[in-house]
Each structure stands twice: as structure tokens, then as C-alpha cells.
Amino acid sequence: MCIRAHGLTKRYGGKTAVDGLSFSVQPGVITGFLGPNGAGKSTTLRMLLGLIRPTQGAITIGGRPIAELEHPARTIGALLDARAVHPQRTAYDHLLAFAHAAGLGKARVDKMLDLAGLSNAATSRPDQFSLGMYQRLGLATALLGDPDVLVLDEPLNGLDPEGIRWMRSLMRSLASKGRTILFSSHLMSEMEITADNLIVIGNGRLIADSSLAEFIKAHTSTVVLVRTAAREQLARALSDAGMRFKAIASDTLHVAGADPSCVGGMAAKEGITLDELTTIREPLEKAFLRLTRSVTQYEGQLA
Structure with missing residues (x-):
């Protein structure tokens, strides 16, 4: 089931x-x-979920706004604010209330508690929860209706390494079954590991919409790291071939815009023994910061 936004606009005064x-x-x-x-991410997600109305344009799920879906909880599950839980309800009662509202049975509640690793905390109140436990309960709530679409806003916040690995594996499992998954995160390293496609916005406007592989190819740079005791000899050969490089250490060069096989072949031709020949790509975070620098509203200064 596809999510589509078309000319989506929201103005506040x-x-x-x-x-x-x-x-x-x-x-x-x-x-x-x-x-x-x-950038407008949360506003976009809230329009998708029908919490606020667009000023112009539309955002639909399977061709229909969420307000027109016959069984919204069984079509889309969302996690926007993990702490939005009644403080006096236990984890079990919280899920049970949502299950009743969606016309679901108790068996689904037990299953989701088990899925989220909260079975032992079923009778605990949220005021006893860590942020990671809130996130697990929020995801269990989102999955109650076994929805085709899952929308998660910063689902990794507060999770420990095991929790992050679990969340990543769960998203991959759901996607492999044909579910539609849209999630936001400021953890660029995790986004690079988890996401298949990327949508990047700034100042409410689209900056990029592509596969992760296409984004990396278009917006990141690579260098070839070459380490050898004959650095100066290799540097002369590279210079004679018109190749750009930078000395990093007494035995190391970074060669820009080159293929490792080309550098290796040149070294072999010169009779140079290489200790290391590696392609290094800049991280997704660096490309993201460069791409969004002109639309960043809040930027701190170093002390």
C-alpha cells in the first residue's frame, strides 16, 4: 500500500x-x-495521520486520506510520541484500550507484548519505564492492528544497542512481507544501515527522493587510500599521470577520483609494493550535512 504526497502544503499564519x-x-x-x-518532517507525518489538515495538496494511503479508510488501525500504525501514554494504565491496559477501540481481541495484546519484549512488564505503569521501554510499548501499539503501513518518528531514541538491532530487524522483517515503512531518525549511521530509500526535506521542501544507493552515488565522494614505503615514488607516478592526491602520512596517500585497480596497476608497473589499497567513502552524515546546510534553521556554535 503506497503513501503519496502531492503538492502538500501547510501554513501557520x-x-x-x-x-x-x-x-x-x-x-x-x-x-x-x-x-x-x-524541516517539516513532524508536520508532514501529522498530516499523513489526519491530525492536522493540509492548507493545500493531499497525502494519501492507498489512494485515500486516512479519514476515509474503513479500518484505519488495521491499515496504518504510527509511533509519533512514545511518551504519549496514560500514566495510570499498565502496559497491558494501555494496549487493551487501543485494541478495544480497533475491534481487536486480547490475544493480540499478549502477542504484541511478547513481540516488543515487554511481557515481564505487562503489569508495570509507564512511570516506571525507561525511554527505551516507552519506544517498545509505542511500537507494540502501532502494530496492534497488523497494519500494512507503519509510520515511525524517531523510533530508535532511547534504545540500547540490542534494542536498536531488534528494531532494525523487525522493520526489515515487516518490509520483506510487503509492508510500507516510513521512519525518521537523526542517527545517520543507523539510517545508512537500515533504509532502502531516502526522502530528504528542508524548509518544508523536497531536497532528495531516491534509493539509498543512488543518494550515496550522487552525493558522497570517495578516495583511494594507498599505503606504501615507496610513497614518494608512487606520488611521482600519480603526478605524471595527472591524478590528484594528498599525502596523509609518511607512507600514505589519498587519491581522489580514482579506481583502486588503476592505482594498483600503476604501482605494479613501477615495481612498488603496496601495504594497503582501500576505497574510502565519506559517511552519509557528512553528505546530509552538506546537502542541508543552506536550509538548517538551528545551528549551534563550537565553544
Whole structure:
């Protein structure tokens, strides 16, 4: 079931939070939703979930706004604010209330507690929870209706390494079954590991919408790291061939815009023994910061 935004716009007085945004989220893949603080991500997700109305444009699930879905809880599950839980309800009662509202039985509650690793905390109140436990309960709530679409806003916040690995594995498992998954995160390293596609926005406008592989190819740079005791000899050969390079250490060069086989072949021709020949790609985080620098609203200064 596809999510589509077309000309999506939201204004608050004289401020435009989302500005003519169009994109699609396909089933069977994990789509990462990126943007700096204030980019309009949360506003977009709230319009998707029918919590606020667009000023213009539309965002639909399977071709219909969420308000027109016959069984919303069985179509889309969402985690926007993990702490949005009644403080006096136990984890079990919290899920049971949502299950009743969606016309689901108690068996589904037990299954979701087990899935989220909260069976031992079923009778605990949320005020006894860590942030990671809140996230697990929020995801259990989102999955109650066994929805085709899952929308997660910063689901990794507060999770320990095991929890992050579990969340990543769960998203992959759901996507492999044809579910549509849209999730936001400021953890670029995790986004690079988890996402198949990326949607990047800034100032409410679309910056990029592509597969992760295409994004990396278009927006990141690579260098060839070569380490050898004959650094100066190799540097002369590279210079004679018109190749750009930078000395990093007494035995190491970074060669820009080159293929490792080309550098290795040149070294072999010169009779140079190499100790290391590696391609290094800059991280996704660096590409993201460079791409969104002009639309970052909140930027601190180093002391």
C-alpha cells in the first residue's frame, strides 16, 4: 500500500512549515525520512495521520486520506510520541484500550507484548519505564492492528544497542512481507544501515527522493587510500599521470577520483609494493550535512 504526497502544503499564519511537497513511499522497502530540525518532517507525518489538515495538496494511503479508510488501525500504525501514554494504565491496559477501540481481541495484546519484549512488564505503569521501554510499548501499539503501513518518528531514541538491532530487524522483517515503512531518525549511521530509500526535506521542501544507493552515488565522494614505503615514488607516478592526491602520512596517500585497480596497476608497473589499497567513502552524515546546510534553521556554535 503506497503513501503519496502531492503538492502538500501547510501554513501557520505567515509561516510555511511544508511547501509543495510531493513524494511516494513504496511497499516492500524501508524508507528513511530525513531533514534538519524544523524541516517539516513532524508536520508532514501529522498530516499523513489526519491530525492536522493540509492548507493545500493531499497525502494519501492507498489512494485515500486516512479519514476515509474503513479500518484505519488495521491499515496504518504510527509511533509519533512514545511518551504519549496514560500514566495510570499498565502496559497491558494501555494496549487493551487501543485494541478495544480497533475491534481487536486480547490475544493480540499478549502477542504484541511478547513481540516488543515487554511481557515481564505487562503489569508495570509507564512511570516506571525507561525511554527505551516507552519506544517498545509505542511500537507494540502501532502494530496492534497488523497494519500494512507503519509510520515511525524517531523510533530508535532511547534504545540500547540490542534494542536498536531488534528494531532494525523487525522493520526489515515487516518490509520483506510487503509492508510500507516510513521512519525518521537523526542517527545517520543507523539510517545508512537500515533504509532502502531516502526522502530528504528542508524548509518544508523536497531536497532528495531516491534509493539509498543512488543518494550515496550522487552525493558522497570517495578516495583511494594507498599505503606504501615507496610513497614518494608512487606520488611521482600519480603526478605524471595527472591524478590528484594528498599525502596523509609518511607512507600514505589519498587519491581522489580514482579506481583502486588503476592505482594498483600503476604501482605494479613501477615495481612498488603496496601495504594497503582501500576505497574510502565519506559517511552519509557528512553528505546530509552538506546537502542541508543552506536550509538548517538551528545551528549551534563550537565553544
